[in-house]
Amino acid sequence: MSITKGQIESHGLKLDEYNKIKDLLGRDTNLLELGIFSAMWNEHCSYKSSKIHLKKLPTKNNIVIQGPGENAGVIDIGDDDAIVFKIESHNHPSFIEPYQGAATGVGGILRDVFTMGARPIALMNSIHFGSPNHKKTQHLLSGVVSGIGGYGNSVGIPTVGGETKFNSTYNENILVNAMAIGHVNKNKIFYSKAKGINKPVVYVGSKTGRDGIHGATMASAEFDENSDQKKPTVQVGDPFTEKLLLEACLELMKDNSIISIQDMGAAGLTSSSIEMASKGKLGIELNLDKIPCRENNMSPYEMMLSESQERMLIILDDKKEKEAKKIFDKWDLDFVVIGKTTDTNRLILNFQNKKVADIPISALADEAPLYERKWLKPKITKNKIESKDFKKIKTKEALLKILSSPDHSNKDWITDQYDQVVMCDTVQKSGGDSAVIRIHNKNKAIAVSVDSSANYCKADPKSGGKQIVCENWRNLISVGAKPLAITNCLNFGSPEKPKIMGEFVECVNGIKEACEFLNFPVVSGNVSFYNETNSKSIFPTPVIGGVGVIDNLNKILSMKTKKVGNLILIIGKTFGHLFQSAFLRENFAINDGPPPEINLTNEKNNGLAVLKLIKEKLILSAHDVSSGGILVALAEMSMTSKLGLKIFEPKRVPSSNEYFFAEDQGRYLLEIDKNNLKKIEAILKKNNIFFDIVAEVQNDIFEIEKSFSIKVNDLYNNNNQWYHKFNAIN
Amino acid sequence: MKFSVTVTLKKDVLDPQGKVVSQTLRNMGIDNLNQVRQGKFFEIDLKEQDQSKAESQVKQMCEKLLVNQIIEDFKINKI
């Protein structure tokens, strides 16, 4: 039986790719082998379109223990403590079945973290939906949110933050990116590289079923009307089994019986076994009769390509089998030796006493195609819109419009479905600039933030890429953390289109430039291409997940203002940049023009100066200025503390709307005690930092001198309605 | 007019609940158990005399709300 053209295509391979496979093998493949190649050579596993560009990202510095290339990145936060983290997309499955898609996304990223020996300590997510008016949006939103909660809550890992955005560009292709963060002793990290010959290859966790067969291929194929037919590939998550697997693995990791370990994620048994062998430059031989199966009569093809969840592959020290099995028995999990490592450098699969596949590992891993795809430099709109009209709208009206919009509304409806405090180390939950999680039993903490700005990236991919790294950096600083490193999830359309590829390349260039300048390396990440439906692609949406460290719990800051009479300072200059702002989008439905400019030097100086003030204990609360500008940021501080603000009239900018709603970058709002003003001024001046006094804390009333005033409680009510109304049973 | 609706997971879809229930029953000493699958059950009471009309209404309820057809099948019975 030889492979047909139709079979090649239905496996997502191009004809010339199949010819290359034939050359590598010196023969035709059988169907099983074709399936294996297609899983390894597709975009999701091979990074064939992105690899040459990702190489540009800075991935090393003195705190990086493990950069990209492992299940997750690892950084050093001092005293033998290391933090393991990664973000991953589960976009396509979540669009087809929002609850299970989101749930299994969380499950997958948790496994990436605990495979490395770390106990997960927090979950974050970035979710993007279509327009609220689109018929599918409400269903997708509620399904995704309960799926994320359903999985994380049950495993007992707090979901501490994230971001939720709406834009018609995601109508038929939502984004669900999940990030997990774990803690490990830096001397007890586990890796996936196989070592040693004739070592047992052990399968642990759930049984293999027919779920998600070809999930990885699905993630690399664009949607069309026939996507519904791909339904049976939906995977169902079992958070209970995940919890058992987590505890069993961590228990086994207490001694040294594991040589290497890898979760079965995308492309299941295929990619996990091949990755381990490839990294160790070894071969691997599996006996498929041994695979624990959930259904009768599963074929080798189904076993190798199944994406059943909650499974791991371990290469074990041959003397430790018995002890290890005991642990998995205790947790009622399967533990089966399914093969061994070999010195043949080949993947050999046996089934019912026959050899059913025999492929050189290097053909699957190293020889996977690499493309330098054609790309077009994105055109940046420079056109300036007539700005007279912007003065017409009343500042108060504009503010309330933004505060009550889906993107800026209070997210309690979402976060109340997440257990944010289980594990009892969550110092700061979602709602602030970053979540803060204490390192168990220690007087230090990490800060985590997840950010994206698709509108900026669409308008100018390179500057947008820089911006999002900077915003993330700022969010970490705003809670008192020293920013350390990031993970990233790059959500784009089809890389086969030069225009989309151009967006990708420029975004990566922007991220690279900002990360290099800020000494903020990339330690892990994920690329999700083909986010398009019927050839319409989403806005370029890189999502950045950053981690910082706070070396003393009493230096943690929030945006909650503390005391009547205190002053609010702004750090960083306001030029009045309104293009791509929430002000124009929410009030005038204008989406044109360039995003705000990024000045990396100012960004860095301002951030470091803020950190210095925090270190000197001169700051009482802090908040970065981002979407919505100064006024929205001030309102958020007020709503958090329920204290009012008297805001001073702006002096320098043409109109007050431009001043209050501009989205110029590199700015922070800081609450200070009046008595410390001199001292702070001196420090800022010495460091050449631009600053100004913008407001004073008062009771109850939020007002701008000579403009308007409103009760803080009314601000809150405006800010707190949208989700409840949108999701009311109707 | 009353109807019962039973909703079950499609054949190859993982049933974590059924799995744990089977395991527990086995631990409780029931050793001739092949498997348990768990689903949902609805009792729907309609003010409607015309059976075929009522039935098509129940079917619609299933498709629109009660059943996730991506992973579940359903059966309607008059009771």
Next chain:
Amino acid sequence: MKFSVTVTLKKDVLDPQGKVVSQTLRNMGIDNLNQVRQGKFFEIDLKEQDQSKAESQVKQMCEKLLVNQIIEDFKINKI
């Protein structure tokens, strides 16, 4: 031998799920709905030839695990 078990909440026990489902269906325009009650459904497959023996086994499973008889009733059917 296969059995189905349906488990329903007792009549005077509050059924929050059924209540919300009814409300949602009404809001979706179904205005001749009296009520919906939600329960559970099990499909139990036993290695057992003797029907009466099997049935009594299933009954035992219900009483010991599947059903909380303080709030729930159950029905067994051979399928």
Next chain:
Amino acid sequence: MKSSVIVFPGSNCDRDIAVALEKLQFKNSMVWHKETELPKSDLIVVPGGFSYGDYLRSGAIAAKSNILSEVINAGKKGSLILGICNGFQILIECKLLKGALLRNSGLKFISRNIFVKVQSTTNSFFNKYSKNEVLKLNIAHNEGNYFTDKKHLEELENNQLIPIKYCDEKGNINLKNNPNGSINNIAGIFNKDKNILGMMPHPERMVDKILSGEDGLPLFMSLMN
């Protein structure tokens, strides 16, 4: 004081409660559900989490475990037993406490800080609080909607067997501040002898100022009396 925390597959607040107990100098041991004997202890805690994934009915499967028969014996002999969240559900399923915990009325998992009002302090668990004190505690559950028959409800109300009820910040007990639809805003109940307490809120999440408060501390201090 000695305490035992029972651990089931899927428990996930076991470490949290152990930390709280140890902070108050309890000598605590963790007891795996397959054990057949309980260590000698003054307090037995059945912690929160998702034992057996909350599958079937939350608490139902854990209630069948080996160790639970020991817990039941101890309870009947008068030992102090505290079931929190999933632990409450387990105590209900094994019939140490009466009634049922149904799905939340909103059909959603709810996790947030809520307020409860102390109804009665003449018991081993709340004697360090004052009557009508309003506490800020955290809840996190899918099935916390307490339900029982009229007769039992009367018995609970008349014999001070409801130590805490959901309320607002100022202590008003009304429907608006009932997060899950629980009958009479019940957040926790005792058995007749008041040696067994089941509660949905997590006191162990409120024993640390740097987290969100210390309103749970007096509960553990009460138990040391």
